Amino acid sequence: MARGDRVCVIDGTKYRYCPDCNHGNPNETWRYLYCSENCRNIYKTVEKWCGKKITSDEAKEALDGYVLPSSDKLQKSIKKNIDQIMASATVEHKVLDNKDDNITEKPKKTTMRRRKIVNDD
Numbered sequence: 001m002a003r004g005d006r007v008c009v010i011d012g013t014k015y016r017y018c019p020d021c022n023h024g025n026p027n028e029t030w031r032y033l034y035c036s037e038n039c040r041n042i043y044k045t046v047e048k049w050c051g052k053k054i055t056s057d058e059a060k061e062a063l064d065g066y067v068l069p070s071s072d073k074l075q076k077s078i079k080k081n082i083d084q085i086m087a088s089a090t091v092e093h094k095v096l097d098n099k100d101d102n103i104t105e106k107p108k109k110t111t112m113r114r115r116k117i118v119n120d121d
């Protein structure tokens with residue numbers, strides 16, 4: 001493996017990152033381990049969950065916001081954790097219900113006149 005060749009710890013993607021050449025971007029040292037910010041976020045979420053800083057539900061919700069690599073690409077150790085998160089989470093995939101937001105104007109109240117109820121019995 002040539003110097004600078006990396007394998008992403010999340011999805012096994014081969015990429016190039018050389019910390020020696022990247023001194024101009026000190027904020028991107030995470031690229032030493034992850035091929036993308038997406039993979040980095042997945043790892044961070046799993047790490048927090050492993051450290052019991054977030055619940056399975058919170059982890060699942062966070063993971064829903066990222067692009068999960070296909071299970072054949074996902075590295076085994078991470079996959080194991082994600083499988084556990086998904087299995088123990090109790091929340092369903094969030095279905096956004098924006099119906100209430102759409103109703104900004106209330107329909108004008110029609111004055112209901114009392115009608116005499118005629119019993120046809």
Ligand SMILES: [Zn+2]
Binds near residue numbers: 009010011012
């Ligand atoms: Zn990756």
